[in-house]
Amino acid sequence: MTATKQVIVIGAGIIGASIAWHLARAGAQVTVIADSAAGGIATPNSFAWINASWGNPEPYFRLRTRAMAEWTRLAQDLPGLPLSWCGGLCWDLPAAELETYAAQHSAWGYGIERVDRAGAARIEPSLVEPPDFALHxxxxxxxxxxxxxxxxxxxxxRHGAKIIASTVTALVQTDGRITGVDTSHGLMAADEVVIAAGVGSPDLAATAGISLPIETPPGLIVHSRPYQKLLNGLVLGERLHMRQTAEGRIIAGSDFGDADPGMDGEATAHELFAALQASLRDSDGLELDFHTVGYRPTPIDGFPIIGRAEGMDGLYIAVMHSGITLAPAVGLFSAREILDGERDPLLAPYGLGRFAQ
Structure with missing residues (x-):
């Protein structure tokens, strides 16, 4: 590793923050550039569920479970990290599909427990209608x-990283290599540039002639005012996903990827909140505070883009949905690859080059 390697990280969401932290801890000179507050655009609007749940092929499941383990490691290094292993109660699939998911993921080592109605009620006693069958x-x-x-x-x-509030307008190329960035405050040089700018990543990459095939579906989440404790963990029911935050807010989306706000986000938010309130006992005093609409940076095949851009030295790309789950592992693996040239085998399927095939 070159301990004095200068790295610019574009983006201050959870992925950019994790990469910057791992790089700085490893001895790199890190500058984070962002045109928004800490958390970026997508991160503040995330449901923030850490999981390796249904719908994952085994290689992606392995990356996600490794990331879950890395969250535990990260919490040991950062005692103030707001992390809770609260558990998830899921019945957001038909019973036969729930069973298929349970059998498959249990065989892979995921700690799934099948629960009946009484078991679901014990886990989440505030549910008005506990499911007859769920997975915990x-x-x-x-x-x-x-x-x-x-x-x-x-x-x-604290480890020497600099954070600059500025807008990156273009990547700077010299002799076929990325050597820095042009910003609203002028040119900045670096040995390596990391694009971790979420939905803004494709426009940045395009300034170097690189195409990032990403979609940005919207997701609506409703947020209650802080309230008495009603939920013990994650509740992933039919068309209603909810949890209670550390400050007591109940937040909810209508599906695995949050809710599409439709043509009238305000009306959709009120409908969703009404469904949330109707699903919980002792919720008469629960009030809607606000709703958010986040745009999720999702590669078109649903899987992350993590790695160097082929044919363009000096540029590393880290763009994905499920940034909350993946952040610690992506930070660790990216730092190792940037500084040591060591690519973790778990990242093998997720290079940008797969879209050229």
Missing amino acids: VAEEGVAEPVAATKVLLADAQ
Whole structure:
């Protein structure tokens, strides 16, 4: 490793913060450039579920479970990290599909427990209508997204990282290599540039002639005012996913990827909140505070883009949905690859080059 390698990280969401923290801890000279507050755009609007749940092929499951383990390691290094392994109760699939998911993921080592109606009621006693059959994974959890990002960035600064509020307008190329960035405050040089700018990543990459095939579907989440404790963990029911935050807010989306706000986000938010309130006992005093609409940076095949851009030295790209789950592993693996040239085998399927085939 070159301990004095100068790296610019574009983006201050959870992925950029994790990469910056791991790089700074490893001895690199790190500058984080962002045109938004800590947390970026997508991170503050995340449901923040840490999981390796249904719908994952085994290689992606292995990356996600490694990331879950890395959250535990990260919490040991950063005692103030707002992380809770609260468990997840899921019945957001038809019963036969739930069974298929349980059998497959249990065989892979995921800690799934099958529960009946009484078991679901014991786990979440505030549910008005507990499901007849659900799956409980005690090892799933949440990280309060903006607070976790701030902890990472603050500790990166303690290790010498600089954080600059500016807009990156273009990548700078010299002899076929990325050598820095042009910003609203002028040119900045670096040995390596990391694009971790979420939905802004494709426009940045395009300034170097690189195409990032990314979609940005919207996701609506409703946030209650802080309230008495009603939920013990994650609740992933039919068309209603909810949890209670560390400050007592109940937040909810309508599906695995949050809710599409439709043509009238305000009306959709009120409908969703009404469904949330109707699903919980002792919720008469629960009030809607606000709703958020986040745009999730999702590569078109659904899987992360993590790695160097082929044919363009000096540029590393880290763009994905499920940034909350993946952040600690992506930070660790990216730092190793940037500084040591060591690519973790778990990242093998997720290079940008797969889209050229």
